[in-house]
Amino acid sequence: MTDPVVLEGVSHAFGEGELRRLVLRDVALRMAPGEIVLLTGPSGSGKTTLLTLVGALRALQAGSARVLGVELAEAGEGQRLSLRRQIGFIFQNHNLLGFLDARQNVAMTLEMQPGLGERQRLARADEVLAAVGLAEHRHKPPSQLSGGQRQRVAIARALVGEPGLILADEPTAALDKASGHEVVSLLRGMARQRGVSILMVTHDPRILDVADRVVAMEDGRIVSAPPAGRD
Numbered sequence: 001m002t003d004p005v006v007l008e009g010v011s012h013a014f015g016e017g018e019l020r021r022l023v024l025r026d027v028a029l030r031m032a033p034g035e036i037v038l039l040t041g042p043s044g045s046g047k048t049t050l051l052t053l054v055g056a057l058r059a060l061q062a063g064s065a066r067v068l069g070v071e072l073a074e075a076g077e078g079q080r081l082s083l084r085r086q087i088g089f090i091f092q093n094h095n096l097l098g099f100l101d102a103r104q105n106v107a108m109t110l111e112m113q114p115g116l117g118e119r120q121r122l123a124r125a126d127e128v129l130a131a132v133g134l135a136e137h138r139h140k141p142p143s144q145l146s147g148g149q150r151q152r153v154a155i156a157r158a159l160v161g162e163p164g165l166i167l168a169d170e171p172t173a174a175l176d177k178a179s180g181h182e183v184v185s186l187l188r189g190m191a192r193q194r195g196v197s198i199l200m201v202t203h204d205p206r207i208l209d210v211a212d213r214v215v216a217m218e219d220g221r222i223v224s225a226p227p228a229g230r231d
């Protein structure tokens with residue numbers, strides 16, 4: 001199996017001319033298949049920018065980024081779009097649609113998949129919702145679910161398309177300690193079962209124990225990243 005994420009010499013700047021600010025400086029990072037890496041560091045150190053580059057959500061400016069076998073330095077918008085469909089995204093505010101129930105929110109992700117009818121999509125959504133322990137809540141809209149349950153729907157939505165990689169940005173920020181840990185442990189268990197790697201940005205010291213590796217960033221650089229598979 002090839003490594004899902006291989007970054008070399010990745011730099012990124014925002015702004016032009018005198019306002020130009022380098023927010024990533026020569027970043028190198030390699031993730032092994034199935035590895036769970038937590039990205040930590042002070043606010044503004046570049047974590048989210050790095051995550052969005054890996055997720056092909058913004059164009060690479062400098063360096064090389066191979067994600068699920070696609071070299072982003074050479075990828076056009078079409079390739080970036082098809083890569084994004086192979087990635088499960090989980091954000092802080094879950095981004096569930098309020099007018100859809102849990103299973104519709106999850107099933108929606110499958111709409112771009114050819115050959116799957118509405119009934120099959122909903123059946124797949126039901127399976128994954130059951131796996132995250134929400135079978136009996138699947139007909140509820142997000143407003144009738146707790147914060148932890150909503151994040152579990154977001155996990156189900158990220159997993160239902162059988163992604164090759166999961167990118168999560170502060171998934172526990174809105175949760176209390178117990179449900180934050182529960183949600184992240186669940187995510188880890190599901191990813192482990194499927195052999196999917198996770199790159200997760202977090203400020204939350206309470207969840208560091210779920211990681212195989214913690215990578216710290218400071219001022220656009222990685223300041224501590226023991227190599228994959230060190231033990």
Ligand SMILES: Nc1ncnc2c1ncn2[C@@H]1O[C@H](COP(=O)(O)OP(=O)(O)OP(=O)(O)O)[C@@H](O)[C@H]1O
Nearest residue numbers: 014015023041042043044045046047048049050203
């Ligand atoms: N679209 C943008 N335009 C200009 N500057 C930006 C943009 N996005 C981020 N920045 C700046 O880039 C730097 C890195 O931001 P980034 O969001 O990657 O940091 P972070 O480590 O994720 O921070 P936080 O933990 O607060 O989310 C910050 O100084 C931020 O203000």
